[in-house]
Each structure stands twice: as C-alpha cells, then as structure tokens.
Amino acid sequence: MSFQVMMEQLAGGLMKSISIFLLTLLFSLPLGLLVSFGRMSKNRIIRSVVWVFISILRGTPLMLQLLAVYFGPYYLFNLKIGSTWRFTAIIIAFSVNYSAYFAEIYRSGIESMPPGQYEAAKLLGYSRSSTFMRIIFPQVVKRILPSVTNEVITLVKDTSLAFSLAYAEMFTIAKQIAAKETSFMPFIAAAIFYYVFNAVVAFLMERIEKALNYYT
C-alpha cells in the first residue's frame, strides 16, 4: 500500500471520527445542562434519579454502554436493528455518556456563583429564567471552559471506542492497515492525526477562552 493511499484511508477514518466528535458535542452539551438541572433540582425524586443516572454512566465503561445501546433493542425487545442503527447508537451512547460528565462540570460552575448575584438580580426585577440566562450562565461558561476543554479532548480520543460497534473510524483503519502491511507505521501516522486534531481543538478552545475573557 502506497503512502498516499494510507494517508487517504486514515483521512477517511478521521472524517468518521470527527463526525462522532461533532455530533456528540452537539447533543451532549445541551443535554448535560439539562441533567445538571435535574441533579440540582429541589425535587428529591428527580434529584435521586439523576444522581443514579450520572453514577451509572460514569461508573461503567463507555464501551459497555455502546454495546448496551446498540444491541439492547434486539436482546431486550427482540427488535431487528438495521444498519442505520449502528451510527445512531454510537451517537446516542456517546452523547448520553458525555452529558453525565458535562452535567457535573456545569454544576460545579453554577454552584460556584455567589448567592448575592441572585439576590441582586431579584431586586432589579429579573425573572428566574432571565437571571440564569443573562447573568449566571455567561459567567458559568467562562469558569468551566478549561474543564470542558479537558472533556472535549478526551472525546477526540474516545471516538476509537466506536469500533466495538464495527464502526471503522480512524484507529480501526490504522489497525487494519497495520495488519495488512504487518507494520507499526500506520499507528504512528494515526498518532500524528490525533495529535493535530487535538491541537486544533485546544487552539480553538483557547481562542474562545480569550474571547470570553472580558471584565478581568
């Protein structure tokens, strides 16, 4: 296999990894906020249910969760799962798993806000929702960005777990080329791809951090 073909194959795999990455972020970031509300709910039942949810998702391997989401419909309900379900299941499993981590990050940010701000907002006549949206949340975003960057970078590398559902993302492609060539070279190439991808992610996150660095 020529070097060029190898690069093309890995780039194709990288696109698959990126699609998992982007879709997971798209769904897990809002979902995580929702989960964090549940975690901080005044209703004890909701609070406990969400606590259990987070505890399970953080306490079991993502690979296991992928298998559960993908094969669950068949083994639990005997439903035939078509080929389109493969990618959907990956996105569901990744999004739900990452929402649990993001929820706790959101919570750390929201709970770090001094109560005085809520009181001042109330005096100024802000409703509860606009207090959150206009005053609290923008500050929370600033505070949690470094932790979010951590999770996002982990996500880039976690995309390789998708192969447990036979989804040929970049690392799988690298393994297949390595098997064909009986060489370790493809792994080095894959490492460089991952590194560059993550460097771009880290750079963008830093830019966002800087852009939000007002008032300081």
Added chain:
Amino acid sequence: MKKYLAGMLCAVMVVSSLGFAAMADETESFGVDGLATEGTLVVGFDAEYPPYGYMDDNGDYTGFDLELAEAVCQIEGWELVKTPIDWDSKDMELNSGNIDCIWNGFTMDGREDSYTFSVPYVDNSQVICVSDDAGIASLEDLEGKIVGVQADSAALTLLEEGGDQADLAATFGELQQFADYNTAFAELQAGSLDAVAIDVGVAQYQIKGREGYSILEESLNSEKYAVGFKKGNQNLADIINDDLAILYDEGIFDELAEKYEIADMVCLGESLGFELGDDLEVETETEAE
C-alpha cells in the same frame, strides 16, 4: 408542574418499554432467501485477517473469502456489503441480524451447535509460529514459554480448558490473549512472546511480511473453514452451498485459491463429493433458472 411532567415522562418510558418487551415475538423467522434485507448479503469479517479478509493496496476490503462472497452475489444478483466487525462481538452481530453471515476463515469444528454452516471449503490447521532464534523446534519445547493467541479464536478454543490441546497449554508458562494477530506478532518480534498459536493460512501471510520466523511442523489440529450463519438459517446456507458448487464447477474457486496462495489448503471439491482432479459434473439447476 414542569418537574412532575419530567417525572411522568420517565415513568411512561419505563412502562412502555416493559410493554414492548412483553409483546416481543420470541419465534425467529427467516425469509425465503434467509437475508435480513432482501437483495443484500451483509458479510461480517475481521479486517485484520489476511489473506481471508483485509484491506488491500487501494484501501478496499478484499481477500479470498470476500472475493468468494462477491462471486456468490454476482450469481444471485445480490449486493454485497462488507462489514468489518469486532471479532469478539461476532455472535451479537449475527444474532441481532446486523450481518447475514460470518465469512472470514471461520472454523466450523467445535462450533457446529452454535451456527448453521455452509459446506467446508478450506482445510485449515492451527499451528505454532515461533521466532527462528528462540530454539523452539517442537511442541514439547513450548514448556514454560509464553504463547499468544487471538481472543475468541479457534486456536484459543483448542488450548483452553476442555479443548483438545488443553494438556499442551498446561505446560505453557502463560497463554496470552490478543485482539488481533498483528499485535501478537509485534510482541513476538519484540521478544515479549515466545510463540503464537494461529491459523496456518494467516501464519503464512504474517511470515511472508517478516523475517526470521517459522511454523512448527507439528500442528495443533486440523479443522475446516466454512461460512457461518445464524443457527437455523438453512435457506441462506443452501443458496450459498449451491453457488459454491457453481463457482467450483466454473473453476473460479480454484482461481481465487491460487491468487491468494492457499491452493494447497482448499477442500471444497471433496466437500462437494468430488475427488480432486476428476472430471467435474455439477448440477447447476440454480444457474438454469
């Protein structure tokens, strides 16, 4: 109110899923051709298993088994979907209908109760592959050595407790499981493994790409490769058996075996009831239709 709405939603989801479980039909039915999706043969294979299934120079999946599957699809007018799977999950993939068959140097011996098989087409054996300078010349020399094997493979079944070669495995220093043979060979090269238990065809491919390795003359067993279908899917097995007979008759099967350098291992002719070298007269009624 919103809080309770969320709670109710959860409750509804749980109850409805239980309902689904109760309604789910326990009986399994296979279509006339036994395919999950009409007109599409989804083949599950390990893409790290040359020469049977692997990625070729152009980045496409190919191999002896996949080309055979391609030829079968040409006869039937099916579309072939090559799905590289995680070998450890092959049963789940097959049972849930994501793949129609496992066609990938799949050993049938010892698995007869778990799958429905086609006619065997390759005579395989499990062998031990060693580094030339390790000083291992026979199975006895493996005493106290570290031996690598692929997880969930036929070689592992042999060496595990209850397997035919369990007594031999008991003399090993350690039996280590690997997800793929490429890693196992890298460890063999690096010296952290003394030997690898492996299918002979794959061993030959691996040795070709590396220097200083050989296969022990004594093999662990002899066994046969066949296409594996979900237990009970006789319809699909019958169709593919007929097609294999046609491909054998037309000489395509032997051409492919030559191409992938496993001509000395194929056994489809014998399985179909011919003596090698005989003039072949195969019933090809499927073709006439």
